[in-house]
Amino acid sequence: MASNSFGQLFRITTWGESHGPAMGVVIDGCPAGLKIEANDIDAALSFRAGGKNNYTTARKEPDSASILSGLFEGVTTGAPISILIPNRDVDSSAYEPIKDLLRPGHANYTFLEKYGLFDYRGGGRASARETVCRVAAGAVATKLLRGIGVKIVAYVKAIGEVAACIATENAEELKKERDTHPLFCPDHLAGSAMEAVVTEAKEQGDSVGGIVEFIVNGLPSGLGDPVYNKLEASLGAAMMGLPAAKGFEMGEGFRAAAMRGSEHNDRFVREEGTVKTATNHAGGTLGGISTGMPLVGRVAFKPASSIKKPQETVTHSGEETTLEFPSHSRHDPCVAIRAVPVVEAMVALVLVDAFLLNQCVRINQITPAHSLCGDAPLQETAPHSPHPSVSL
Numbered sequence: 001m002a003s004n005s006f007g008q009l010f011r012i013t014t015w016g017e018s019h020g021p022a023m024g025v026v027i028d029g030c031p032a033g034l035k036i037e038a039n040d041i042d043a044a045l046s047f048r049a050g051g052k053n054n055y056t057t058a059r060k061e062p063d064s065a066s067i068l069s070g071l072f073e074g075v076t077t078g079a080p081i082s083i084l085i086p087n088r089d090v091d092s093s094a095y096e097p098i099k100d101l102l103r104p105g106h107a108n109y110t111f112l113e114k115y116g117l118f119d120y121r122g123g124g125r126a127s128a129r130e131t132v133c134r135v136a137a138g139a140v141a142t143k144l145l146r147g148i149g150v151k152i153v154a155y156v157k158a159i160g161e162v163a164a165c166i167a168t169e170n171a172e173e174l175k176k177e178r179d180t181h182p183l184f185c186p187d188h189l190a191g192s193a194m195e196a197v198v199t200e201a202k203e204q205g206d207s208v209g210g211i212v213e214f215i216v217n218g219l220p221s222g223l224g225d226p227v228y229n230k231l232e233a234s235l236g237a238a239m240m241g242l243p244a245a246k247g248f249e250m251g252e253g254f255r256a257a258a259m260r261g262s263e264h265n266d267r268f269v270r271e272e273g274t275v276k277t278a279t280n281h282a283g284g285t286l287g288g289i290s291t292g293m294p295l296v297g298r299v300a301f302k303p304a305s306s307i308k309k310p311q312e313t314v315t316h317s318g319e320e321t322t323l324e325f326p327s328h329s330r331h332d333p334c335v336a337i338r339a340v341p342v343v344e345a346m347v348a349l350v351l352v353d354a355f356l357l358n359q360c361v362r363i364n365q366i367t368p369a370h371s372l373c374g375d376a377p378l379q380e381t382a383p384h385s386p387h388p389s390v391s392l
Contacts (some may be wrong), residue, residue, distance in 0.1 A: 009353055012133075016087075020087060032076055035076075036081075041052055044142070044341060047340075050332065061089050063132060090115065092121040092122070094325065094329040102314055104311050109128035130338075137349060145351060150163075150217070152351075153175045154347065155175075156212060162190055164188065169296065173186075174215060174219075181342070206307050208303050208334050214341055214343055223351065226289065235346075238346040245299055245300070245302075246302045252283070280293045301336040304335045306325060311324075
């Protein structure tokens, strides 16, 4: 299995299986000098954790991170950061009766075809449990980004046919409203209707899909590397690598296909000496490079594949049978809910990597204080220090 790493300069490698002894992640390329504590990571893990209400899995993992390397006196050294997260609430008994069945919607068939074996206990590496590693790494990336004024928020935009009405692109306001709703939806009116949809699906032994939207404020212009590492392409790779993700879009996304150029083009304006756009149909990028406007994107998640309804299938040997999960099985009725912190983490990982890559694009980097519309002449930093320092 050769694809367990993500990123270029800020690079993570995850390891572990859903029902194994632990999960873990190694972060390579984190700059030295960043203050980080286990509590920073634990807070992010708590946001992702299930077992909090009737809308998520009953599996209650008391996720707590142990930072094994890369820190000295609470500060990153530049060495690889290794994070360990034990699996404690593991019950593999629910998978024993169905281990020889091909589960509809699951990865066991394709893993068997590719590798010749499959860890059936909760899905092994194919399990969404792996995302705990991404969230842990994302907590480190998020703290680094906060040092340059970047703020990220993700939330549930839609569940089933119910969609939230979001009237702002202010990340702090959205986060405040999101965190007071059990489905992580900042539109509480729509959120109540979503609760009914999830409850109905769960009572019927079924599941339902959803959409997670993210917004980023404070992102500097100039991030993203055409032609093959455009910012939206890197984000797309990050999001489509998530379990159950089936679609990704930026800005107007697929709706742009029904628009005219005169509608979709964002008009440039000058505000307080800086260049902005009057609208944000593009979602914060042009030519694969950030514009400085809010970065906006959405990820569509399919309904959870593990459901209590009986499903016709075949065994590994091809015999027709019916799949029924044991009554004590624990699954999410809507994976989009707990995908919110994972989307947030992956956005952070993409952006911190893009920021670090951007530090070496020019010999004489223009200082970020300049404005295309300003009256003062452009100033360059000294040749021996082409990039302004960032306080972390």
